[in-house]
Every structure is written in C-alpha cells, then in structure tokens.
Amino acid sequence: xxxxxxxxxxxxxxxxxxxxxxxxxxxxxxxxxxxxxxxxxxxxxxxxxxxxxxxxxxxxxxxxxxxxxxxxxxxxxxxxxxxxxxxxxxxxxxxxxxxxxxxxxxxxxxxxxxxxxxxxxxxxxxxxxxxxxxxxxxxxxxxxxxxxxxxxxxxxxxxxxxxxxxxxxxxxxxxxxxxxxxxxxxxxxxxxxxxxxxxxxxxxxxxxxxxxxxxxxxxxxxxxxxxxxxxxxxxxxxxxxxxxxxxxxxxxxxxxxxxxxxxxxxxxxxxxxxxxxxxxxxxxxxxxxxxxxxxxxxxxxxxxxxxxxxxxxxxxxxxxxxxxxxxxxxxxxxxxxxxxxxxxxxxxxxxxxxxxxxxxxxxxxxxxxxxxxxxxxxxxxxxxxxxxxxxxxxxxxxxxxxxxxxxxxxxxxxxxxxxxxxxxxxxxxxxxxxxxxxxxxxxxxxxxxxxxxxxxxxxxxxxxxxxxxxxxxxxxxxxxxxxxxxxxxxxxxxxxxxxxxxxxxxxxxxxxxxxxxxxxxxxxxxxxxxxxxxxxxxxxxxxxxxxxxxxxx
Amino acid sequence: xxxxxxxxxxxxxxxxxxxxxxxxxxxxxxxxxxxxxxxxxxxxxxxxxxxxxxxxxxxxxxxxxxxxxxxxxxxxxxxxxxxxxxxxxxxxxxxxxxxxxxxxxxxxxxxxxxxxxxxxxxxxxxxxxxxxxxxxxxxxxxxxxxxxxxxxxxxx
Numbered sequence: 001x002x003x004x005x006x007x008x009x010x011x012x013x014x015x016x017x018x019x020x021x022x023x024x025x026x027x028x029x030x031x032x033x034x035x036x037x038x039x040x041x042x043x044x045x046x047x048x049x050x051x052x053x054x055x056x057x058x059x060x061x062x063x064x065x066x067x068x069x070x071x072x073x074x075x076x077x078x079x080x081x082x083x084x085x086x087x088x089x090x091x092x093x094x095x096x097x098x099x100x101x102x103x104x105x106x107x108x109x110x111x112x113x114x115x116x117x118x119x120x121x122x123x124x125x126x127x128x129x130x131x132x133x134x135x136x137x138x139x140x141x142x143x144x145x146x147x148x149x150x151x152x153x154x155x156x157x158x159x160x161x162x163x164x165x166x167x168x169x170x171x172x173x174x175x176x177x178x179x180x181x182x183x184x185x186x187x188x189x190x191x192x193x194x195x196x197x198x199x200x201x202x203x204x205x206x207x208x209x210x211x212x213x214x215x216x217x218x219x220x221x222x223x224x225x226x227x228x229x230x231x232x233x234x235x236x237x238x239x240x241x242x243x244x245x246x247x248x249x250x251x252x253x254x255x256x257x258x259x260x261x262x263x264x265x266x267x268x269x270x271x272x273x274x275x276x277x278x279x280x281x282x283x284x285x286x287x288x289x290x291x292x293x294x295x296x297x298x299x300x301x302x303x304x305x306x307x308x309x310x311x312x313x314x315x316x317x318x319x320x321x322x323x324x325x326x327x328x329x330x331x332x333x334x335x336x337x338x339x340x341x342x343x344x345x346x347x348x349x350x351x352x353x354x355x356x357x358x359x360x361x362x363x364x365x366x367x368x369x370x371x372x373x374x375x376x377x378x379x380x381x382x383x384x385x386x387x388x389x390x391x392x393x394x395x396x397x398x399x400x401x402x403x404x405x406x407x408x409x410x411x412x413x414x415x416x417x418x419x420x421x422x423x424x425x426x427x428x429x430x431x432x433x434x435x436x437x438x439x440x441x442x443x444x445x446x447x448x449x450x451x452x453x454x455x456x457x458x459x460x461x462x463x464x465x466x467x468x469x470x471x472x473x474x475x476x477x478x479x480x481x482x483x484x485x486x487x488x489x490x491x492x493x494x495x496x497x498x499x500x501x502x503x504x505x506x507x508x509x510x511x512x513x514x515x516x517x518x519x520x521x522x523x524x525x526x527x528x529x530x531x532x533x534x535x536x537x538x539x540x541x542x543x544x545x546x547x548x549x550x551x552x553x
Numbered sequence: 554x555x556x557x558x559x560x561x562x563x564x565x566x567x568x569x570x571x572x573x574x575x576x577x578x579x580x581x582x583x584x585x586x587x588x589x590x591x592x593x594x595x596x597x598x599x600x601x602x603x604x605x606x607x608x609x610x611x612x613x614x615x616x617x618x619x620x621x622x623x624x625x626x627x628x629x630x631x632x633x634x635x636x637x638x639x640x641x642x643x644x645x646x647x648x649x650x651x652x653x654x655x656x657x658x659x660x661x662x663x664x665x666x667x668x669x670x671x672x673x674x675x676x677x678x679x680x681x682x683x684x685x686x687x688x689x690x691x692x693x694x695x696x697x698x699x700x701x702x703x704x705x706x707x708x709x
Contacts, residue, residue: 008705010689010701010704010705011701013688013689014687014689014691014701017686017687017688017689018687020686021686021687024682024686025656038625038654038656041625041626042656124626124628154691154692154701154702155691155692156692157691157692158687158690158691159691159692159694160631160659160660160661160663160664160692160694161628161631161632161635161660161664161694162628162631163628163631163660164625164626164627164628164631164657164660165628166628229692237632240628240629240631240632241629241632241633245627245629275640279639279693280693281692281693286706287702287706290702290705290706290709
C-alpha cells in the first residue's frame with residue numbers, strides 16, 4: 001500500500017462537505033447574493049485567486065506527497081479545466097492557471113474523488129503544511145517528518161479560531177539535520193530531534209521572505225512530542241490576538257517577533273501555553289502511532305546482494321553516469337535510491353509539467369517507486385523509492401518525456417515565481433529571465449563544474465521566487481514602464497540560512513543575464529579547490545564580485 | 554437588529570434596557586463595585602482589542618457578553634470567545650455583533666458564540682444551513698465536539 005495518509009470516512013466527509021459548501025458559495029457569488037468583497041476571502045480560503053487573465057486554482061499537496069493515482073487525476077484536470085499543463089509551486093502544491101469560476105466546484109469534486117482538495121492553499125489562514133521532500137526515504141533522517149506534518153495538517157484544517165489571522169501563515173517540518181524545507185524562512189519551522197532517546201522539536205518562529213525578509217528565531221530548543229499541538233496553538237493565539245492588522249505589509253508574525261524581540265515573544269507564548277498544555281490538544285502516543293501507521297515504509301525488497309546494473313551501464317554511458325551523479329540521492333534502504341525529476345529543462349518554465357508528463361510520471365512511479373511521487377519546494381519532483389537495478393530504466397523512461405535533465409541543484413535549476421506573465425501583483429517578468437539564464441548556462445560540464453548554485457527569481461518584492469535566499473537572487477522591479485532587475489548574492493535557505501545582500505546598481509532584462517554569467521566566471525577564478533559558491537562568497541564577501549560587475553564598465 | 558439565538562430569530566431583551574445594563578470594559582473596570590451593588594443583570598460589550606484577561610473570572614458575573622466584529626476579517630474575537638468559554642468558565646450568552654455574515658457563523662459557533670446580530674432577513678434559514686455544512690471537526694474548540702482523531706481511537 002502506498003505510504004500516503006489514507007482518508008477514512010470522516011476525512012472524506014470533511015472534504016466532500018467542503019466541496020458542497022464552496023459550490024454554494026460560488027452559486028451565491030454568481031447570483032449576486034455575495035459581493036466580490038465578501039466572496040474574496042471565501043474563495044481565497046479555498047485556493048482560488050483572480051489573476052491577470054483568469055482564475056488560478058492552487059491545489060493542496062500536503063507535504064508534497066502525491067500518489068500515482070492522484071497524479072493521474074491532476075493530469076486529467078489539466079486537460080479538462082486548464083490548457084493541458086499545471087505548475088508545481090515552491091510550497092509543494094500545484095497551480096492551474098486558466099480556470100473558470102463556474103467550473104471550480106466540479107474541479108474540486110474531481111479532486112475529492114482521490115482525497116485531494118484546495119483547502120487553505122491561500123488566504124489569511126494556516127496554509128498547507130510543507131515538509132522534507134525526501135521524508136521517509138533519506139538516509140540522513142531521524143524519522144519521517146510527514147507524520148508530524150500530517151498531525152499539524154489535521155489540527156490546522158478549518159481551525160475555527162485561526163481562519164481570519166492577520167496574514168497568511170506557513171509551517172514547515174523536517175526530521176533531519178539537513179534542512180531541505182527552508183525552515184528558517186517560515187512563520188514556524190519545526191525540526192524533530194531527540195533528547196535522551198525521546199522525540200521532540202526545535203521550534204523556530206518569525207522567519208519569512210517578502211518585503212521584510214527575516215531568519216526565524218528558535219524559541220524552544222526541545223519541545224516534547226506530546227506538546228506539539230498545544231504549543232503551536234499558543235503561538236497562533238498570541239499572533240492572532242497581537243499581530244498587526246493595520247498594515248498588511250507589517251502583519252506577518254515575523255514583524256511581531258521582531259518588534260517584541262524573540263525573548264519577549266517566547267515569554268508570551270510560554271505563558272499562554274502554560275494555560276493550555278494539559279488540555280485536550282495533548283498528543284497521545286496512540287495518536288502519533290495512528291498517523292505513523294499510514295506512513296509505513298513500502299515493501300522494500302531485501303537486497304543484500306545489490307544489483308549493480310546501473311554501475312555497469314554508467315561505465316559505458318556518460319550521459320546516464322552524469323544523471324546518476326546529479327539526480328539521485330542516498331536512500332536509507334540498502335539497494336534503493338531517491339531520484340530527482342527535474343522540471344527545469346533548458347529554456348523551460350520552472351515547475352511546469354504537461355498533462356502527458358504527469359501521466360508518464362504516474363506510470364513510472366507505479367512501476368518503479370511504490371506509487372509515490374513528491375513535489376519539492378524547488379519546483380521539481382521526486383521518485384522517492386527506486387531500486388538501484390531499475391535506475392537505468394527509470395532514466396530512459398524519464399528521458400522519453402523530457403524529465404531527465406541532469407541539473408538538480410545546479411545553476412539551471414532555477415526557482416522562479418510566475419511573474420508578470422500571470423500574476424497581478426508582479427512588477428516585472430521573471431519566467432523569461434529564468435529561461436534566458438538557463439539557456440546561457442546550459443552547458444552541462446560547465447554547470448557541473450560550477451557545482452551547487454541556487455539562482456532564484458522573483459517578479460516583485462513579495463519574493464515568491466525566494467530571491468532573498470538565492471545564492472544568486474534576482475528581483476524584478478519596474479520604473480517608468482521599464483523592467484529592471486536587482487541582484488543579491490549570498491543568500492541560502494539551509495540550516496545555516498542567510499539573506500542575500502544587494503550587490504549594487506540594477507540591470508536591464510538583457511544585462512541581468514550577462515551579470516549572472518560574470519558572477520559565475522568570477523567565482524570559478526576565485527574559489528579554492530572544491531569550494532562551493534556560497535562558501536566562497538562567505539569567505540570573500542561582495543567586493544570581488546562587485547569589482548567584476550561594475551569596474552571598468 | 555434581528556437577534557439569532559438557538560437557531561431562531563428572537564426579540565433582543567437587552568435592546569430596550571429591560572433585560573439589564575450593558576457596559577463597556579472601560580466602564581466595568583472603573584465602576585466594578587458600584588455596578589455589582591446595583592444588583593441588576595449586567596452585559597459586557599467588548600471590542601476585538603479588549604484583553605479578556607482583564608475580565609478574567611469576573612466573566613461569570615455577566616448575563617451577556619457581546620464581542621464586536623468591526624470587519625468580518627478581524628479574527629481576534631474568535632480567540633476572545635474561546636478564552637471566555639474555556640478559560641474563564643463563562644456560560645452566559647456570548648453574542649457576535651458587527652459584520653456578522655453567514656459564512657463565518659460556523660467558525661463563530663465552534664468558538665463558543667451562541668447569539669448573533671445579523672442584518673440578513675433570512676438569518677434563521679442561513680444559520681441552519683451554515684452550521685450544518687461541515688459535520689466533522691479535526692481540532693478541539695469551545696464547542697467540545699468529538700474530533701475525528703478521538704472518534705478514530707474510540708472505534709479502534
């Protein structure tokens with residue numbers, strides 16, 4: 001059985017009733033009984049945005065886990081309600097960009113047939129919870145972070161007290177020392193670790209990107225497992241009551257934490273928590289066990305004599321060898337590998353997948369990865385459990401559908417927001433910049449030589465393209481009808497998170513591509529052997545990069 | 554303003570002062586003892602920013618507490634309501650006033666509100682439809698409904 005959370009009758013009832021509720025809300029909007037002002041927060045709570053050209057529906061993929069059957073339904077939705085494609089997002093969700101308001105209830109009905117929905121994918125609510133996209137597979141994890149992400153998902157779903165927060169609220173969970181979920185740029189980051197053999201959480205609060213980027217502060221080193229939900233409720237209650245509501249740009253929890261100071265904020269949370277910690281939100285071991293049961297490891301084969309077919313094939317096929325080096329990752333189960341599926345072909349739109357690609361992935365996952373697919377916050381996909389002996393076949397199958405670009409983690413694996421091509425908030429285009437940069441830096445040998453390099457592009461200061469935590473960050477702005485692009489260097493979303501610094505004067509749309517290339521040339525000249533870009537930048541500071549960009553112009 | 558209570562539209566006995574005297578938090582804090590000495594039923598009117606902690610266990614001395622929603626997007630009264638019900642043991646009428654719309658009724662009820670001032674003439678019909686829309690809950694709140702998890706453990 002595929003290791004996803006399997007809905008029971010009650011879970012299904014909630015989703016089915018939510019579809020009926022939304023159908024009624026849409027009917028009342030179409031009849032004029034609801035004003036757009038009244039309808040707006042209702043549709044946003046269900047993931048429906050009004051974009052530049054059409055409605056966009058964001059579908060929840062909790063902690064990025066999707067089954068083959070669910071992926072097939074996403075493909076069918078892309079065909080029936082959109083233009084044959086979907087867009088995977090930095091919050092492990094999928095967006096459909098060309099939706100008609102009157103068709104959304106039917107779309108949601110289709111989703112509900114495979115236990116999917118759009119609940120809390122937007123609005124000033126606790127958003128869909130994210131987690132480590134390698135959860136349940138990574139060799140370096142302590143536990144499967146999805147267990148706790150699911151517990152948080154249930155607690156936060158249609159929470160009556162927290163459905164009109166000052167602003168949106170994002171929670172991410174990991175259970176590994178390696179942070180693959182960008183915890184420190186979330187409203188709350190929860191990291192599972194152990195003390196004296198007992199599980200508990202480090203709780204970080206007040207990170208975020210947007211126009212005022214901040215790194216989250218740890219307000220609890222070790223929270224016992226039993227107290228997870230009561231502690232989160234205490235944080236949310238303090239925020240709901242005291243977060244600013246007078247200015248939407250100062251309404252995120254990061255501003256409250258910053259204004260009060262982390263220690264004073266923590267004291268308020270602890271005081272609230274002291275009142276409720278022994279109440280009904282306590283998390284009994286039996287409840288953790290109930291949820292854990294859904295995420296049992298798949299029926300791995302006992303491969304004590306690992307199949308080394310892939311090693312032999314790699315010896316004679318350098319293209320396969322490169323894909324193996326770059327797009328596979330160590331699995332906790334001997335004889336298995338994690339496969340990264342790049343949605344970043346050279347010159348492509350980051351995160352886009354066609355309906356045919358989604359169907360192909362569903363078939364490949366069904367045949368080779370225990371029916372499981374993951375969505376990453378870097379807008380790629382993952383086949384989490386592939387037998388090593390099948391890697392060559394998987395590579396070939398992916399390649400047939402344009403899904404085997406060996407660039408995950410490299411320079412052309414660019415995060416980009418939709419920008420002015422879709423978004424009504426954008427001040428500049430971002431997709432065409434991503435396409436131009438990935439084309440300029442397409443050479444695979446050169447990319448591999450550059451090593452891990454995160455280029456992230458946002459089309460406005462809301463920073464949906466994560467530019468603040470890009471090793472190279474690009475922010476698209478507009479002045480007098482002209483787009484221009486600001487360059488930041490030195491950001492990083494990992495366990496040692498940092499925010500990028502603006503390097504100097506901005507560039508034109510053409511100039512920014514040249515600038516990025518110059519940065520890569522300078523890095524190559526300045527690095528010590530084996531030194532990654534971010535480490536070189538941290539050692540050298542901005543000066544030599546400024547020099548290469550602006551001197552002798 | 555029509556008052557919706559127990560699912561039906563009723564006359565508001567506080568409207569003309571016959572049911573008792575309604576005070577603001579400020580008045581209560583300034584004249585607590587005098588007000589208690591008058592020996593009439595008391596109602597308390599709260600703004601979203603009012604700290605219910607300053608009412609505390611005195612909450613039980615009121616026959617009515619009304620919390621204002623100046624805009625339906627202001628979510629602070631939901632927290633106030635839960636604190637009054639769950640922390641301070643208030644079991645009198647807890648009324649939502651201001652911009653009280655159909656699509657928030659179910660959240661309000663779950664947080665402990667049991668009376669609603671609604672401008673809509675179809676208030677009773679709306680209420681019946683709204684609170685029945687979602688029949689299962691994932692998290693404990695003022696309504697003390699059994700959660701999905703609790704039911705799962707009971708069935709197991």
